[in-house]
Amino acid sequence: MKFSYNWIREMIPGLTEAAGPLERLITMKTAECEGIEETGALLAEACAARVESVEPIPGSHNVKAIVDAGALGMKTVVCGAPNCRPGLLTAYVPLDKKVVHGIESDGMLASGAELGINRDHDGIVELGTLEGCAPDAAIEIDNKSITHRPDLWGHHGMAREVAAILGLELTDPANLELLPQGPAAIKIQIEDLDLCPRYSALVFENVTVQPSPLWLQYRLTAIGLNPINNIVDMTNFVMAELAQPMHAFDADLLHGDTIFIRPAKPGEPFRALNGEDYTLDPSNLAIADSAGAIALAGVIGGGDSAIGAKTTRVVLESANFQASSVRKTSSAIKLRTDASMRFEKAQDPVNTVRGLARAVELLREISPGIRLVGGLADQMREMAAPPAIELSLEWLERKLGRATEPAQVRRILESLAFGVTEVQPGVFSVTVPSWRATKDVASKDDLVEEVGRMLGYDSITPRAPLVPAAVPPGNPARRFQHDVRNLFVDNGFTEVYNYSFLSEESVRAFGFDPAEHIRVTNPIASNQELMRASLLPGIWKNVTGNAKHRESFRLFEIGLEIHRREQGLPEEIPHLVAALYSRHEGGIFELKRVAECLLPGARTVPAEARGYEHPARAAAVHWKGAVAGRLFELHPRFVETGRAAVLDLDLRLVESLSGDRTKYRPIRRYPSSAFDLSVIAPLREHAGQLEAAIASFAGPLMEAIQFVRQYAGPPLVEGTKSVSFRLTVGSPERTLSSDEITAIRTTIILRMRDLGYELRV
Amino acid sequence: MLDESIQELASRSFARIAAAASPEALEAVRVDAVGRKGALAEISKGMGKLSPEERKRIGQVLNAAKQQLEAALDARKQEFDEAALRARLDAEWVDLTLPAPGPRRGHLHPITRIQRELEDLFVSLGFTVLDGPEVETEYYNFDALNIPPDHPARDMQDTFWLDGGNLLRTHTSPVQVRGMERLGPPLRMIAPGRVFRNESVDASHEHTFYQLEGMMIDRDVSVAHLLYFMKTLLTAIFQRDVTVRLRPGYFPFVEPGFELDIQCLICGGPGCPVCKHSGWVELLPCGLVNPNVLRISGIDPEEWGGFAFGLGLTRLVMMRYGIDDIRHLQGGDLRFLEQF
Numbered sequence A: 001m002k003f004s005y006n007w008i009r010e011m012i013p014g015l016t017e018a019a020g021p022l023e024r025l026i027t028m029k030t031a032e033c034e035g036i037e038e039t040g041a042l043l044a045e046a047c048a049a050r051v052e053s054v055e056p057i058p059g060s061h062n063v064k065a066i067v068d069a070g071a072l073g074m075k076t077v078v079c080g081a082p083n084c085r086p087g088l089l090t091a092y093v094p095l096d097k098k099v100v101h102g103i104e105s106d107g108m109l110a111s112g113a114e115l116g117i118n119r120d121h122d123g124i125v126e127l128g129t130l131e132g133c134a135p136d137a138a139i140e141i142d143n144k145s146i147t148h149r150p151d152l153w154g155h156h157g158m159a160r161e162v163a164a165i166l167g168l169e170l171t172d173p174a175n176l177e178l179l180p181q182g183p184a185a186i187k188i189q190i191e192d193l194d195l196c197p198r199y200s201a202l203v204f205e206n207v208t209v210q211p212s213p214l215w216l217q218y219r220l221t222a223i224g225l226n227p228i229n230n231i232v233d234m235t236n237f238v239m240a241e242l243a244q245p246m247h248a249f250d251a252d253l254l255h256g257d258t259i260f261i262r263p264a265k266p267g268e269p270f271r272a273l274n275g276e277d278y279t280l281d282p283s284n285l286a287i288a289d290s291a292g293a294i295a296l297a298g299v300i301g302g303g304d305s306a307i308g309a310k311t312t313r314v315v316l317e318s319a320n321f322q323a324s325s326v327r328k329t330s331s332a333i334k335l336r337t338d339a340s341m342r343f344e345k346a347q348d349p350v351n352t353v354r355g356l357a358r359a360v361e362l363l364r365e366i367s368p369g370i371r372l373v374g375g376l377a378d379q380m381r382e383m384a385a386p387p388a389i390e391l392s393l394e395w396l397e398r399k400l401g402r403a404t405e406p407a408q409v410r411r412i413l414e415s416l417a418f419g420v421t422e423v424q425p426g427v428f429s430v431t432v433p434s435w436r437a438t439k440d441v442a443s444k445d446d447l448v449e450e451v452g453r454m455l456g457y458d459s460i461t462p463r464a465p466l467v468p469a470a471v472p473p474g475n476p477a478r479r480f481q482h483d484v485r486n487l488f489v490d491n492g493f494t495e496v497y498n499y500s501f502l503s504e505e506s507v508r509a510f511g512f513d514p515a516e517h518i519r520v521t522n523p524i525a526s527n528q529e530l531m532r533a534s535l536l537p538g539i540w541k542n543v544t545g546n547a548k549h550r551e552s553f554r555l556f557e558i559g560l561e562i563h564r565r566e567q568g569l570p571e572e573i574p575h576l577v578a579a580l581y582s583r584h585e586g587g588i589f590e591l592k593r594v595a596e597c598l599l600p601g602a603r604t605v606p607a608e609a610r611g612y613e614h615p616a617r618a619a620a621v622h623w624k625g626a627v628a629g630r631l632f633e634l635h636p637r638f639v640e641t642g643r644a645a646v647l648d649l650d651l652r653l654v655e656s657l658s659g660d661r662t663k664y665r666p667i668r669r670y671p672s673s674a675f676d677l678s679v680i681a682p683l684r685e686h687a688g689q690l691e692a693a694i695a696s697f698a699g700p701l702m703e704a705i706q707f708v709r710q711y712a713g714p715p716l717v718e719g720t721k722s723v724s725f726r727l728t729v730g731s732p733e734r735t736l737s738s739d740e741i742t743a744i745r746t747t748i749i750l751r752m753r754d755l756g757y758e759l760r761v
Numbered sequence B: 001m002l003d004e005s006i007q008e009l010a011s012r013s014f015a016r017i018a019a020a021a022s023p024e025a026l027e028a029v030r031v032d033a034v035g036r037k038g039a040l041a042e043i044s045k046g047m048g049k050l051s052p053e054e055r056k057r058i059g060q061v062l063n064a065a066k067q068q069l070e071a072a073l074d075a076r077k078q079e080f081d082e083a084a085l086r087a088r089l090d091a092e093w094v095d096l097t098l099p100a101p102g103p104r105r106g107h108l109h110p111i112t113r114i115q116r117e118l119e120d121l122f123v124s125l126g127f128t129v130l131d132g133p134e135v136e137t138e139y140y141n142f143d144a145l146n147i148p149p150d151h152p153a154r155d156m157q158d159t160f161w162l163d164g165g166n167l168l169r170t171h172t173s174p175v176q177v178r179g180m181e182r183l184g185p186p187l188r189m190i191a192p193g194r195v196f197r198n199e200s201v202d203a204s205h206e207h208t209f210y211q212l213e214g215m216m217i218d219r220d221v222s223v224a225h226l227l228y229f230m231k232t233l234l235t236a237i238f239q240r241d242v243t244v245r246l247r248p249g250y251f252p253f254v255e256p257g258f259e260l261d262i263q264c265l266i267c268g269g270p271g272c273p274v275c276k277h278s279g280w281v282e283l284l285p286c287g288l289v290n291p292n293v294l295r296i297s298g299i300d301p302e303e304w305g306g307f308a309f310g311l312g313l314t315r316l317v318m319m320r321y322g323i324d325d326i327r328h329l330q331g332g333d334l335r336f337l338e339q340f
């Protein structure tokens, strides 16, 4: 929202601070300013001038004009405007002296756009007067920072802040005495006073629709609004000044003598001012005459009853609507207007008649001869004064962390129009002005903020709190993940972060079912519409991307898999996915080694390959009786330039199985013995299975079994291999005798023979 | 007669020891001279014919000769051993400027690095580190934070909605509520994590970024305490004394709410392009916990109060390392990641 500095100053006669310092004060005490934009710079030197004579210049569409620039005297200027004609009153700016077409042009005649008054580029400005037009500065306030302040959506509200900050007097542009007395010329019928707490209206006749005077056009242009005609401009002016949106209907285009404020009928058609046709439903609040909807409450007026050149009678609406209802309608039809933006902040119902009073005053000036018809039409809900809030100095100090003088509290609150009564020493009863009471100020903490910001937060000295020294509860899952990160980084893996969004295409590429994924209903792009239920597609992208620059690399990610659940929130499972890529040789055993650092004693159990896995290089990772994840090479279809070994682990499971359960056992006093066994087996027999079989036959005296080597080739029969293991046997109580050792060895050999394996002895 | 033989044998053997060209040749001398069947042993065989006195004397001469020869043999052997060791050591020369085999150390993601730094910092100040889900309910993300449905403050955070009615958390603030519900007061917590906003991506905007939420609930918590913690935190983060200021800011879950600015670290205050010539850089939103939020979480605001803040972790990382394009952070490009 833009605020005109001149407009604010008009309401604070004592204001001497320039726009720059004022912007800083507003930022520190009220709301965030985003910058200052100078407007109407040329107006500093511009003056009204009458075109005395015009002479064409041969070979040019420009003309030579002699103008009477008042105190500046007679001037000769070259002008290209089509409307430059003798007798025209326009604006002269003593700038830009130059020779054009051999004629010395002394200054320029300016268009409305050049002066910053309006957006008219088509010709030089046609003046009544330049009075009220001076260089201005538009202070831009961040809309987010005034979300909670309905009153700051108008200049008067901001002027009140400025006056309070500087301790200056504020004038009120609305004079309620201008409102007409007597029976109204139009009836109002509100169906639901919660949706429409107040609807006020006036009827005018003998209206002239014409361009607004330049001062009014300039005010609107300076804050980024578009001048249209005097009636519409006036409604925008009042909205920008008092934060009260208004709407003007052409009274002759309305049907019947009553305005109804009612929920729209199902399927009710409505043509808006913007030319769009909408189909309404009962969740939309309609303003209607006897024939149908004439406005969408708080959002936009209707096209069929709009003010036009022929308008002579006007119904002026100044109403109050429920914030959430306006917001719902505005977001349902995807139309945000200056009016809806204000109403959704919960405007003050008291303000409707103030807006009308201001309108009466303005219309008398900008539509000469205008007449009021009848008195004020005004229907409203009962307005109870908001309850007073009790605020103690003790609470104030407890919250701000500094002491405050009672007189200071009173001065600050009263300058912001709060009513302050000291009910007992150090305790105030505070009443809230109507424009702060709709949603903004309701508790003593809200008052703490009022006092705090006006005192200035720089008056508070940082202080360490007195709190018990206590060991905070730990977060073992996070600790564990950090340890996993360290392990992988130490082993040469670099951490990546991938998005939580996946495309349907990449999900399908991995053979996952898109229907099982949670879907984003408003994705940023169509290729980011599914929530990842696997980290693999992301890592795959990292692998193929980096393979363009690197011969080999290692990377990993720790992130959440998000899985749909029948109801409630989805399941979020932390996973680790690590990838080891090489353009030349595979690195799956190196990755297995790193995995075993994390999962000591883990086994890789051959498993049926998934679609994205190399069919002959895939295994499940078993650890402590659970399946912790997968170790595999990506299918060559996925990585054409080399090999990518991938480890995918469920970290929630792994963490639950981890933990330090170490228990000391005395070092054995009696020496162990070792012997080797070599099993002859088919080439694709898994060494792990042979090892498990041998271990199961070794009996309780086996301390360890270790793979030594495997061999295929002569003198072995083709299609077989010899796999050697070293067994260590021993006892905590004695040294084993050679007979005992031989017995173990023999048992294993016999039992393995039973399974069909020969042993090389 | 025997004396001469011994003498002659000794001098001949000393000459052979000196001349031995290899450990093997030396060993041959040992066998010939002092071995069990060597020359000295041969001589001693003839001692039987001697008188007891003579035998005793010759025995001593023989022993002396044997000792001298053995000492000479040992000395010579040691020379050979040392030469052999020298030769071996010389042969074992390696070029230590060659690179070590195996992978180099990998790299933590810059966000992980800064996040850990902050976690450690807050834990040292007695804060616990909490986690919350990335997929949240409307209740935790908005309602419980004093942002009811149809509240215009919902526009401040463009939300990703999911089928089934949940949403992607737009901030880490829901963890405040979950933390209060789970642990109750008094409470000191932070919650770092991933958040989502439906914004189009460019060099300075991301739809996915990281925040660090912080909250303290205790009997008496004031703006002065908030200022103290923020100053302590920021001094540790930037490793220098920082000047902070609070100004009004609106966030429905705090009251009063603030924007915290730090004095520009580039120019120190007079103004420069980084601070848009204001001397201050907006850093984080914070405030005293709104009593409504406390009440919703089952905490009596008359008895307990607190402060909360939300630190933009991603932004902090970019400031710390001078990263000019936010998209690098989730781009997975090792050429970027290996710099950290």
Ligand SMILES: [Zn+2]
Residues within 6 Å of the ligand: B264, B265, B266, B267, B268, B269, B270, B271, B272, B273, B274, B275, B276, B277, B279, B280
């Ligand atoms: Zn600076």
